[in-house]
Amino acid sequence: MSSWGKFFRKKRFRIIVGAIYTLLAVSMLIGFFLPHGRYERLFKIIGYYWLGISLYEIIALMIALLIRFIILHTRFATREIWGRRRTLFFSGLISATLALSICLYGVVNAHHIRTTNYEVSINKKAGHLKDLNICLIADLHMGYNIGVEHITQMVDKINATKPDLVVIAGDIFDNEYDALDHPDELIKQFKRIKSKYGLFAVYGNHDIEEHILAGFTFGEGKQEADPRMDQFLKKANIKNLRDESVVIDNSFTLYGRPDYNKPGKGIKQRKTPSECTQSLDHSKPIIMIDHEPKELEEKSKAGVDLDLGGHTHDGQAFPANIITNIVWENACGHIKKGHMHSIVTSGVGIFGPFIRVATKAEICSIKVHFK
Incomplete structure (x- = not known):
């Protein structure tokens, strides 16, 4: 866990993740200003999917934070086992997994008439x-x-x-x-x-x-x-x-x-x-x-x-x-x-x-x- 933590804290990793996140977040805006063509279509489709993922990421993150709060403030678990850094990591992992799973189901479901x-x-x-x-x-x-x-x-x-x-x-x-x-x-x-x-x-x-x-x-x-x-x-x-x-x-x-x-x-x-x-x-x-x-x-x-x-x-x-x-x-x-x-x-x-x-x-x- 500590080695993963060090990797996530590297400046290079943060720059790469930040650049990808920014591109996804503004993809719909980019597509809006592009002339009609394949690149306009590509960026707009990416932007649409990003909207859906963002919605369920927010919902999933709220659920994960609630779980973290319960873990840290009940007698069923101690802070030694579930420390703040570890619970923060698992909160993010849970929210990301849940959001992506819901969106994947949503995509398959939408294709089936x-x-x-x-x-x-x-x-x-x-x-x-x-x-x-x-x-x-x-x-x-x-x-x-x-x-x-x-x-x-x-x-x-x-x-x-x-x-x-x-x-x-x-x-x-x-x-x-x-x-x-x-x-x-x-x-x-x-x-x-x-x-x-x-x-x-x-x-x-x-x-x-x-x-x-x-x-x-x-x-x-x-x-x-x-x-x-x-x-x-x-x-x-x-x-x-x-x-x-x-x-x-x-x-x-x-x-x-x-x-x-x-x-x-x-x-x-x-x-x-x-x-x-x-x-x-x-x-x-x-x-x-x-x-x-x-x-x-x-x-x-x-x-x-x-x-x-x-x-x-x-x-x-x-x-x-x-x-x-x-x-x-x-x-x-x-x-x-x-x-x-x-x-x-x-x-x-x-x-x-x-x-x-x-x-x-x-x-x-x-x-x-x-x-």
Whole structure:
């Protein structure tokens, strides 16, 4: 132990460790100022992972210091056995090991997309339809972290559910279109999706061109989607609904809302739920896509039968999922508000570090029964 202590106290070792730590800490900032390219991608990805590791390093260090305090201030151990220097060493070792273990689990967990099944009933007739199989996806965040491999896995999972309708509830992109690794290949993957009635989507708060650093927006952008994002959806056969509805197979109505905070080009203020549904045929089932799961009471009163959303990521990584459950009436999963069903997905992708702890990446297969 003493030899290790001498090694750690060497000036050369401290300089090397300090330089590596500083590079990791400022990697996201470096990537922010670099021009688009491989080095920008590299530094941003490193920075995202560093954010995740730092979060759990802080949590793990707090746990380790608590253990050290208990050891030093109880009758179960003496200071001769657990001296201050030794406990300090083991506190750091425990915190580093715990943080890295959690992050490694989080990375593996985030890469594995699961299928969550729901079954709901709507007390309305839907033309000749008795049942409808909807596949809900959201929060793909295609960009620096989410690329062809993850989307290919997603498409395979979607097709395995044999959907009648595929719904994408926002945050398809991760703000920067240039962050896509292979746009043409991604489009090919979306075109592989087999759906009887097609693919419909709405934009979320990240489907606009913005410069973001560690979750904060810089610069005064137009808060509009990059025109290439719109073209991407058209090429991928995805119909983007912007405060508009479509009647499908003369059986049910699908309504797509722009994002609550960032509605995008040409929409200064989106319609209220009652304005959305006032001209719709209420004898037919009304299904609404809304990125953020807000205004559930208002939607129910406006006649919406099924509300589909995302945005929350279910907190993505513990302990954030505790906060989301406090903030959102339906942070993830299924609840019923009056006659209306609200289903919120934790999402396919991630925001920031490619880590999920105590949450899951998912697609949702929703079996809808009609009267």
